[in-house]
Amino acid sequence: MIKIEKRNDVSPSIYFFTPILAIFLTLFGGGIIFYVLGFNPVEALKFFFITPISDLYGFSELLVKATPLCLIAIGLSFCFKSNNWNIGAEGQLIFGGIVGGGVALLFYGHDGFYVLPIIILSGAIGGMIFAMIPAVLKTYLNTNEILVSLMLVYVAKLLLDYLVVGPWSNPEGFNFPETRQFSESARMPILFNGLRIHAGIFITLITVFLSWLILYKTYLGFQIKVSGLSLKTAKYAGYKGKTMIIIVFMISGACAGLAGVGEITGPIGQLHRNISPDYGFTAIIVAFLGRLNPIGIIFASLIVALTYLGAETAQIFLQVPKYTGQVFQGMILFFLLGSDYLLFFKIKFLGLKKNEL
Amino acid sequence: MSFDLNFIGILIGAIMASSVPLILAASGELITERSGVLNLGVEGMMIIGAISGFALMVITDNLFLAVIGSMISGLIISIIFGVLTQSLLTNHVATGLALTIFGIGMSAMIGKNFVGIPGKEFPLLFVNFKENIPFLGPILFGHSIILYFAFLLPFLTNYFLKKTKIGLIIRAVGDSPTSASNQGINVTLVRYSCILYGGAMCGLAGAYLSLIYTPQWIENMTGGRGWIALALVVFATWSPIKVLIGALIFGGITILQLHMQAVGLRIPVQLLSALPYIMTIIVLVVISRDSRKIKLNTPTSLGQIFYKEK
Numbered sequence: 001m002i003k004i005e006k007r008n009d010v011s012p013s014i015y016f017f018t019p020i021l022a023i024f025l026t027l028f029g030g031g032i033i034f035y036v037l038g039f040n041p042v043e044a045l046k047f048f049f050i051t052p053i054s055d056l057y058g059f060s061e062l063l064v065k066a067t068p069l070c071l072i073a074i075g076l077s078f079c080f081k082s083n084n085w086n087i088g089a090e091g092q093l094i095f096g097g098i099v100g101g102g103v104a105l106l107f108y109g110h111d112g113f114y115v116l117p118i119i120i121l122s123g124a125i126g127g128m129i130f131a132m133i134p135a136v137l138k139t140y141l142n143t144n145e146i147l148v149s150l151m152l153v154y155v156a157k158l159l160l161d162y163l164v165v166g167p168w169s170n171p172e173g174f175n176f177p178e179t180r181q182f183s184e185s186a187r188m189p190i191l192f193n194g195l196r197i198h199a200g201i202f203i204t205l206i207t208v209f210l211s212w213l214i215l216y217k218t219y220l221g222f223q224i225k226v227s228g229l230s231l232k233t234a235k236y237a238g239y240k241g242k243t244m245i246i247i248v249f250m251i252s253g254a255c256a257g258l259a260g261v262g263e264i265t266g267p268i269g270q271l272h273r274n275i276s277p278d279y280g281f282t283a284i285i286v287a288f289l290g291r292l293n294p295i296g297i298i299f300a301s302l303i304v305a306l307t308y309l310g311a312e313t314a315q316i317f318l319q320v321p322k323y324t325g326q327v328f329q330g331m332i333l334f335f336l337l338g339s340d341y342l343l344f345f346k347i348k349f350l351g352l353k354k355n356e357l
Numbered sequence: 358m359s360f361d362l363n364f365i366g367i368l369i370g371a372i373m374a375s376s377v378p379l380i381l382a383a384s385g386e387l388i389t390e391r392s393g394v395l396n397l398g399v400e401g402m403m404i405i406g407a408i409s410g411f412a413l414m415v416i417t418d419n420l421f422l423a424v425i426g427s428m429i430s431g432l433i434i435s436i437i438f439g440v441l442t443q444s445l446l447t448n449h450v451a452t453g454l455a456l457t458i459f460g461i462g463m464s465a466m467i468g469k470n471f472v473g474i475p476g477k478e479f480p481l482l483f484v485n486f487k488e489n490i491p492f493l494g495p496i497l498f499g500h501s502i503i504l505y506f507a508f509l510l511p512f513l514t515n516y517f518l519k520k521t522k523i524g525l526i527i528r529a530v531g532d533s534p535t536s537a538s539n540q541g542i543n544v545t546l547v548r549y550s551c552i553l554y555g556g557a558m559c560g561l562a563g564a565y566l567s568l569i570y571t572p573q574w575i576e577n578m579t580g581g582r583g584w585i586a587l588a589l590v591v592f593a594t595w596s597p598i599k600v601l602i603g604a605l606i607f608g609g610i611t612i613l614q615l616h617m618q619a620v621g622l623r624i625p626v627q628l629l630s631a632l633p634y635i636m637t638i639i640v641l642v643v644i645s646r647d648s649r650k651i652k653l654n655t656p657t658s659l660g661q662i663f664y665k666e667k
Contacts (some may be wrong), residue, residue, distance in 0.1 A: 085451070087451055137638075137642055142646065144591065144645065151634040152636045154581060158627040159631070162628070163629035166625065180605075216453070281454070281458065284454060285455070294590050319469075321464060321466060323461055323462045323466070324466055327462035327463050330456070330457075330463075333452075334455050337448065338440075341447075354383050
């Protein structure tokens, strides 16, 4: 007999155990898929998850990819914790990249320590402004933020496309859809020679620390958590819901904008059509996998970054498409959400009692 | 003059063709949402339908099997969503998103060996009439059977929701799952069925793309149409007939931007491509301001988890 009971309280150990369970189930599921497609599952998984980080360069690449993912997910955790469904971080990332990139082009040929900080700041502001569109529409006009933030992703993508093909395209670029390479003063400093890991990782780490401070040590953080748990309680306590909604969207937009500007001033060094391999969408998985907790998000971003790297390696060694990474990303989220059932329900395996026989 | 008129007819025919995937996917999603379930996995289910339809066409050389198979695969993939949201009570938004991400990845993996294979010609109906009747010919005739089905579907859906008992049950479940459950309706079963139906329709929408509209397999070939279909349901304020009108407007913009350069209008293509998205936002704002208008058809429990204590 199996009996299912509702749990009255969630134990913290199981709360952080289920993400690990989800990762193992994903590896297992991935192995099955590889097997069905005719690969040796153990070898395929090795190419996917071990080969990419078996040398220093690979490890640096892991951090290069985790840097934006972690940053965006941290921002999103503010929204999700307070029940605001900002799923347009990709658009906010791109818009931040556009604004930051525009400023970088403005400072083309300028030297000076002030150039990079101005670019980074403008990128953050760009992302913030773009995130305020769904926030303001939600608070003042009662518009669904899921759809608005999502629609704006495509608007941002098309705007970027227009700019790099048209007015901002490199005058000496033979009509390639890209801008000039930014000046050296507009690039993130590289941390180690020969590796791509750049100073953007410090921005991410500082943001993680600040978000922890805001979420757990300030009144705003308390308001965010209460609003997420119960909107009624929050209203009863007299919290100004509208201001809070706008603030969480601003934080999350700024983080996405920072991630965008970090990409274009870091590994990319110019604007072109594909400045982000859907980091904004994948970061939603990171936020969930990390349980909307700053430390959890750091670990989650490393794991999800590995699926990006793994897909690249597998593309070379196994000739599978680069989208394979998304199979793993989707599965992680499926298994994570599914195993959350264990958080709220107890499954009891009852043996038949002797006196029942 | 008759030539110009004929050209307009061809243009309208093209607009109709480009709106078919939107009508199919949005009509399916509309039923799902009317039962109170928000499935953001439309894009993922469409792309799975697209690759399964195309793969089956190549393997079996039978278009009928390919179309049916695409619907079944859309249905199968929507089971994942059903099990998670209905049986394991997961969050609809996150689960749907995972379904889209998973679907795009999975379709690319399956489709690896089907890239570059030419498609097969899909039979078109009444081709003689299309060529012989000016203006009306290209509008009414020479389309695939799926197009005719798609244009009938919103009316069928409307009738189904408003006039049949099952339609009434679906709406009741969407508006108030608790009262419906108290009336002895199995809410979970109704929602499961609506999710599966939505999956099948999205699969068909995908097959239309890979078998008829651009008969070949290209990675990520749905290109955001699933998201537009989702927006379309809201745009139409959950009314099937308005889905048809909205799909024609969105399809019209797609066709218009293809012809813009030919006509020589100097508007950036990207601005035109962005129009459907911007328009959806504007419509959302307009309908959301008037709470009476949006409440008329909005399923009240949309996206909320229903759990019945046993």
